[in-house]
Amino acid sequence: MTETIELEIEGIAQGGDGVGRLEELVVFVSGAIPGERVRANVYERHTRFLRATVSEILRAAPERIAPRVSPGDHVPWQHIDYPAQVRLKGAIVAEQIRKFLPNIAVPIQPVIAAPQPWGYRNSARLHVDGSALGYHATGTKTVIDLTDDPLLLPVLREALAGLRQLSFAGLINEVTLRASAAYGYAAARLSPTLPADYPALVRLATSWMASTPGLAGITLNDEPLLGTTHIYDELDDVVFRLSLNSFFQVNHAQAERMVAIVQTALAPHGGRLLDAYSGVGSFALPLARFYDEVIAVEAHEPAVHDGRQSARDNQIQNVHFIAGVAERTVANLPGPFQAAILDPPRRGCHPALISAIIAHAPARIIYISCHPGLIGRDLMPLLTADYQITLVQPIDLFPQTPHIETIIALQR
Incomplete structure (x- = not known):
């Protein structure tokens, strides 16, 4: 049975959970903000600490705001106003x-x-499960279907919207999007399901680029499929050539x-x-x-x-x-x-x-x-x-x- 507890949140932990105490036990509560009183469901018990997730806010902190993305596992602090996040x-x-x-x-x-607290990310790695396209739920391989992601640069949001208009189920299991912040365009890397249906993937890529003006190229894993295989971006007056699987600060x-x-x-x-x-x-x-x-x-x-x-x-x-x-x-x-x-x-x-x-x-x-x-x-x-x-x-x-x-x- 689920164990439900009530407690005051007194601090914040490395990793982002609120911290409270239940008698001698430290309790790490995901979704809680210091200064709140919450009801929480315990999902993990240890000798000296518990892990729990908020089920009800009994007294909200003034920094609590309405979430923008639902579900929002990839934005776990979206319920905290940005100045408080920084603090x-x-x-x-x-x-x-x-x-x-x-x-x-x-x-x-x-x-x-x-x-920019939103609209700053220049890359995203999205997973596919049937017609679901999005990020994995926390701690699982379950794909959360995501209609939009306001963390992304506008050109990546446009690319995501363009892909969602097409039929990709059964063709791909992963999509990597990368944008050039300096030049305002994007490219994509598709990981196909196996065996790969190459003609269908070409049709998907062609339709996607036709409906998304800012999408300049699509690769199949690391092989050229359509358009450019990399992007260019700038940092401190240096122009960087970036493959779609190379790390660059987001x-x-x-x-x-x-x-x-x-x-x-x-x-x-x-x-x-x-x-x-x-x-x-x-x-x-x-x-x-x-x-x-x-x-x-x-x-x-x-x-x-x-x-x-x-x-x-x-x-x-x-x-x-x-x-x-x-x-x-x-x-x-x-x-x-x-x-x-x-x-x-x-x-x-x-x-x-x-x-x-x-x-x-x-x-x-x-x-x-x-x-x-x-x-x-x-x-x-x-x-x-x-x-x-x-x-x-x-x-x-x-x-x-x-x-x-x-x-x-x-x-x-």
């Missing part, structure tokens, strides 16, 4: 740093809010700010820069003009190919991309490096990479975290190796979600 994200970062790095002296800067305006923050924090003045987990070179290429040489290490080979092509297109000759796993590759690179950028995926840095960075002993390091709970784990070895934190700058790339990016600068 809560700052609280999450501060709590995690004070918990795991209690002795740092530098103040945590206020979160840099996004200029929030273009905030990505521009990140490049500026990293440049200021590094105070570059020549020498060599190491960019680990470099992707297509989002930092390596814009910062190349400040260094004698930049080494960009990335495991995803399509991203390396894009980075090399972008370097050629922009006539940047001092950036060298290496295709390889960061923790194995960096240890074997010849030094010295004057600076290093670590921008790992959500799982954080591999310990072997941190050890390799310590061995190279760059004077300045930029560590970029998209998981506040791992900041302490990744940075403690650097602090032990005589690095000091000089900047903690959270920046919101993902409005309507609890995700938060944090740029941390260290100096030896």
Whole structure:
């Protein structure tokens, strides 16, 4: 039987759940906001804590607003007004740093809010189940049929609307959409069901592009199907060539700010820069003009190919991309490096990479975290190796979600 509880929500947890107490137990409540009293259904019980989801708001917080998307599993904070989202994200970062790095002296800067709380995403990965097209429900493989997604840039919303007018059931199981924020067009990547019905897929692509003026190309997995196989976008005056499966920051305006923050924090003045987990070179290429040489290490080979092509297109000759796993590759690179950028995926840095960075002993390091709970784990070895934190700058790339990016600068 479902266990229902009532409690006051006193705080916010890493991951975005409200936090309350039931006698000696900590309760993490999804959908709750600090300052509320809620009735919640418990779905997971442990010795010291419970996990629950809101079933009824008994006393709403003033920051609670009406949801815009229903169902909205991919926008789990849409019920919180945006200024409050920013404050809560700052609280999450501060709590995690004070918990795991209690002795740092530098103040945590206020979160840099996004200029557009909606309509900012330049990419989307949508799943298909029969005629249902949308995102997976949280923790499941069930596809939530989505008629529209106001998180997306307008050209991607138009592409989504165009596809929904067509018959795609049985032909595809996944669609990746990518837009150029700088140039205002989009391209799509289809993953077909097997065996692929190639003639039907060509008809689908032709009809889709005909009804969607902003859609410039469609690929079948990574093979050309119709139109362009990649897009171009700009970041800090560098034009990037982007394959449809290469990573690029989803929030273009905030990505521009990140490049500026990293440049200021590094105070570059020549020498060599190491960019680990470099992707297509989002930092390596814009910062190349400040260094004698930049080494960009990335495991995803399509991203390396894009980075090399972008370097050629922009006539940047001092950036060298290496295709390889960061923790194995960096240890074997010849030094010295004057600076290093670590921008790992959500799982954080591999310990072997941190050890390799310590061995190279760059004077300045930029560590970029998209998981506040791992900041302490990744940075403690650097602090032990005589690095000091000089900047903690959270920046919101993902409005309507609890995700938060944090740029941390260290100096030896």
